[in-house]
Amino acid sequence: MSKELTERKKIILHGLVDLYISTGQPVSSSDIQNKFLPNVSSATIRSELNALEAMGYIEQPHTSAGRIPLKDAYKFYVDSINSDNSNRSSMLTDQETAMIRNKFLTNLIQVEDISKEAAKIISDLTNYTSFFVEKSLANVIIDEIKLVKLSKSNKAIVLIVTDHGMISDKTIDIEGEVRPEFIDAASRVLNKVFAGKFINELELINVSELINDEMNEFKGILDDVLGIIKIYISEHQDKNVFVEGALKMLDYPEYNNVEDAKNFLSVISDKSTISELMVSEDSSIEFSVRIGKEDSGVDKCAIVTAAYKVGDEVVGQAGVIGPERMDYKKVIGVLDCMKKTLSTVIDNHDGDNNG
Amino acid sequence: MSKELTERKKIILHGLVDLYISTGQPVSSSDIQNKFLPNVSSATIRSELNALEAMGYIEQPHTSAGRIPLKDAYKFYVDSINSDNSNRSSMLTDQETAMIRNKFLTNLIQVEDISKEAAKIISDLTNYTSFFVEKSLANVIIDEIKLVKLSKSNKAIVLIVTDHGMISDKTIDIEGEVRPEFIDAASRVLNKVFAGKFINELELINVSELINDEMNEFKGILDDVLGIIKIYISEHQDKNVFVEGALKMLDYPEYNNVEDAKNFLSVISDKSTISELMVSEDSSIEFSVRIGKEDSGVDKCAIVTAAYKVGDEVVGQAGVIGPERMDYKKVIGVLDCMKKTLSTVIDNHDGDNNG
DNA sequence: TGCTAGCAATCTTTTGTCTTGACTGCTAAC
DNA sequence: GTTAGCAGTCAAGACAAAAGATTGCTAGCA
Numbered sequence: 037m038s039k040e041l042t043e044r045k046k047i048i049l050h051g052l053v054d055l056y057i058s059t060g061q062p063v064s065s066s067d068i069q070n071k072f073l074p075n076v077s078s079a080t081i082r083s084e085l086n087a088l089e090a091m092g093y094i095e096q097p098h099t100s101a102g103r104i105p106l107k108d109a110y111k112f113y114v115d116s117i118n119s120d121n122s123n124r125s126s127m128l129t130d131q132e133t134a135m136i137r138n139k140f141l142t143n144l145i146q147v148e149d150i151s152k153e154a155a156k157i158i159s160d161l162t163n164y165t166s167f168f169v170e171k172s173l174a175n176v177i178i179d180e181i182k183l184v185k186l187s188k189s190n191k192a193i194v195l196i197v198t199d200h201g202m203i204s205d206k207t208i209d210i211e212g213e214v215r216p217e218f219i220d221a222a223s224r225v226l227n228k229v230f231a232g233k234f235i236n237e238l239e240l241i242n243v244s245e246l247i248n249d250e251m252n253e254f255k256g257i258l259d260d261v262l263g264i265i266k267i268y269i270s271e272h273q274d275k276n277v278f279v280e281g282a283l284k285m286l287d288y289p290e291y292n293n294v295e296d297a298k299n300f301l302s303v304i305s306d307k308s309t310i311s312e313l314m315v316s317e318d319s320s321i322e323f324s325v326r327i328g329k330e331d332s333g334v335d336k337c338a339i340v341t342a343a344y345k346v347g348d349e350v351v352g353q354a355g356v357i358g359p360e361r362m363d364y365k366k367v368i369g370v371l372d373c374m375k376k377t378l379s380t381v382i383d384n385h386d387g388d389n390n391g
Numbered sequence: 392m393s394k395e396l397t398e399r400k401k402i403i404l405h406g407l408v409d410l411y412i413s414t415g416q417p418v419s420s421s422d423i424q425n426k427f428l429p430n431v432s433s434a435t436i437r438s439e440l441n442a443l444e445a446m447g448y449i450e451q452p453h454t455s456a457g458r459i460p461l462k463d464a465y466k467f468y469v470d471s472i473n474s475d476n477s478n479r480s481s482m483l484t485d486q487e488t489a490m491i492r493n494k495f496l497t498n499l500i501q502v503e504d505i506s507k508e509a510a511k512i513i514s515d516l517t518n519y520t521s522f523f524v525e526k527s528l529a530n531v532i533i534d535e536i537k538l539v540k541l542s543k544s545n546k547a548i549v550l551i552v553t554d555h556g557m558i559s560d561k562t563i564d565i566e567g568e569v570r571p572e573f574i575d576a577a578s579r580v581l582n583k584v585f586a587g588k589f590i591n592e593l594e595l596i597n598v599s600e601l602i603n604d605e606m607n608e609f610k611g612i613l614d615d616v617l618g619i620i621k622i623y624i625s626e627h628q629d630k631n632v633f634v635e636g637a638l639k640m641l642d643y644p645e646y647n648n649v650e651d652a653k654n655f656l657s658v659i660s661d662k663s664t665i666s667e668l669m670v671s672e673d674s675s676i677e678f679s680v681r682i683g684k685e686d687s688g689v690d691k692c693a694i695v696t697a698a699y700k701v702g703d704e705v706v707g708q709a710g711v712i713g714p715e716r717m718d719y720k721k722v723i724g725v726l727d728c729m730k731k732t733l734s735t736v737i738d739n740h741d742g743d744n745n746g
Numbered sequence: 747t748g749c750t751a752g753c754a755a756t757c758t759t760t761t762g763t764c765t766t767g768a769c770t771g772c773t774a775a776c
Numbered sequence: 777g778t779t780a781g782c783a784g785t786c787a788a789g790a791c792a793a794a795a796g797a798t799t800g801c802t803a804g805c806a
Contacts, residue, residue, distance in 0.1 A: 079780075096770085099769080099771095102770090186537075193550055287653075432749070432750050434749075451799085
C-alpha cells in the first residue's frame, strides 16, 4: 500500500497525521506548507492532498475545511513509527523512563499490585484509559491439596497450592465426628485426583469423570473441592482485569457529548468486554494497533495492546484505549518501556505468594 | 416550618415538587391549576407561589419561567412521604415486591453476593446509581489461628478463623528446617495473643504492645501475622463497597454535560469517598435523605440511605444517589422493601463461610 | 377580604439573515 | 511539474426580529 506513495506524499501524509494528533483540527494545505514543506506552494500540496484523498487516506469534513486522516492514514503513521525507530523507548524522555522504574522499585507489596500499578502508570503517562489483563490462570498447575480440620467447628479448610500461589479461602462441611485418619485419607485422594493438573482443564469437568470406584467414599468431598476450584476460576477471570483512568477519555473532544461518553464508559466498565477486546494474539506480535469501530470494537476509538511475557509464556496483556488520533508514538513508547521494566520486576518477585 | 403552611399551600408545594420530579421542567401556575387545583384560577395560585417563593421554598430560573423547588421544598416533600404512608412498601407495585424477593431466593451463592445483588436490584428498580457498604469488619472477633506448614516449601499458611468467616490466603516464610513442635508452639502463642480480639482494634497496634518476654522467640512470626491482619483490614475496607448503575445518572438532564458527568463519576468511582458519604448514623434513624451539595457532599445530587440491621447490629448501609429531583417515593419504597427482604435472607444464610 | 380576568412586561427560544473567515479547486501562466 | 491568483463553498458567529411562555399587577367582582 505505502509502496505506491512518493516520498513527498509520505511527508505530507505523515505530517498531516502528526498535526491532527496534536491539534484535533482539520489540517489545511498551508499548515503542511508551514511546518513541513516550506519550499513548495500550498497549491502543490493541495493537489497532493487531492490525490491522497482519492487513495482513501484522508477526507474533508466539508468543502471549505482542511483534511482529517482516515484509518489507513493512521495505519501508515503507525507503521512508520514501528519501522523508523529501532529503539522505541527513545520516544520517552529519560525522566519518564526513570519514573516508570522508580514506581516499581518502591511501591510493590503483592504480585496482584504489579498489574494494577502497571495500568496506573501507563494511564498516567499517556493520559489515556489503560487496562491490564492477567493471563494468570493459563498455565497454573495444582501442586498439592491439603484438608485442615478446624478444632472448633465441623468444617475443614481446603488448601490448594499451585505453582503460582495459593487458593485457600474456602471451607467445606464435614458431617459428624470425623477421625484425623479420614481427613488424611481424603487429602491423599484429593492429591491423587487433582495434583499435577492444569487448573484451567478442570473448568468444564465433573467429578465422575475423574474418580474410580475405590474413591467413592470421598465423592462428596471431591465434589466440594472441584466446586471450589470452579468458583475460583470464574472469580479470577474477572478479577484479573485492571482498568485505570477510565474517565480520562472524557477530556478529549471526541467524547464531548454525554451519549458517546456513556457508550464508551459502558464498554470500559465491563471487565468481560475488555477481555474480549484483547484478541488472542500470535505471541510473536509485539504490538497490536487497531483503529476504528470495526477493528477495535469500540466506536471512535483506537486500541494499542502489548503482550507481556516471562520467558516464552504470555503472562498478561497491557493496552491503551484512546481516541483514534491518539499519540501513538508516546503510547507505544510507554508500553515498550513498561514491557522491559516488567520482565525485570516479575523475575525478581517470582516465587512469592499470590491470593 | 411546614406548620406555617396553609392546606392549600401544602397542596401547591407538594404538587409542584411532584410535577418537577416527573418532568424536570419549571412548573407554571397553570400546570398546578390543571393537575391539582382546577377550582381556583391560575392568578390565585400565582399569588400563593409568590408567598412560597418569599418563604424560600421555590425559585424562578428567570422572570418568564415557572418555579423549581429548592432544598426546603424537597425536605417538605420527603417529610410528607414519611408521615403519610404508614406502609412504605405500598409505594411499590406487587410485581416489584415479588421481583425483589425472587432475585434473592434464586441467585444466591455467597454472602458477598448478597450485597452486590442488593445494590444491583436497587439500581435496576429505581434507575439511579446505588451503592451498598458492608460494615462487615465492625464486630469481627478472631476465634482461632493456625499455622500450617507446607511440605513442599519453607512457607507456612496462616489460617485466621473469625466468627464471620476466614482469612486464609496468605503465607509467611519460615527460615530453615523447622520442627513440627515449633509450629505448634507458635500456633499456641498466636492464639494466646490474638484469639478473642476484635479485628478492628488491631489496626493501629504493633506487636511489642502485645507480647511479653517469653514470646520473644516468636516475635517474627507474630509480626508477620499482624501484618497479614492489617493488610486484610485495609483491603476489605475498600472491597466491601459495591456500586451499581454508575452510568445511569448520565441519563438525567442534570448531568447532560461532560464536565458535570465527569465530576459525578469521579466521586462515584472512588470507593473510599463513598464510604465517607455514609454518615455514621444514629442507628435509630431508618432513612436519611440529604439534598444538595452541602448536605449530600455531591454537587446537584441527593442521597438517600438506609441502615440495614441483623438484630441490633448494623451490618451495612444501602443508598441511592440521584438528581435532587429524584423519585423519593419510589426510592424509599425500594430501600424499605429491600430492608425487609434482606433481614430474612441474611438470617437464612447466617453461619455460612465468607472470604 | 379573597378571588379572578385581563393585560403589559419580561425573558427565553427559535428563526432568519448577513458577514466574516477559512479553505479548496480550477485555470492560466511560468 | 509548479505556482499565483481568484472564484466558489461552507461553517460559524453576530445580530435582529418574531414567537411563546409565564409572570406580576390592577381593577373589578362576590
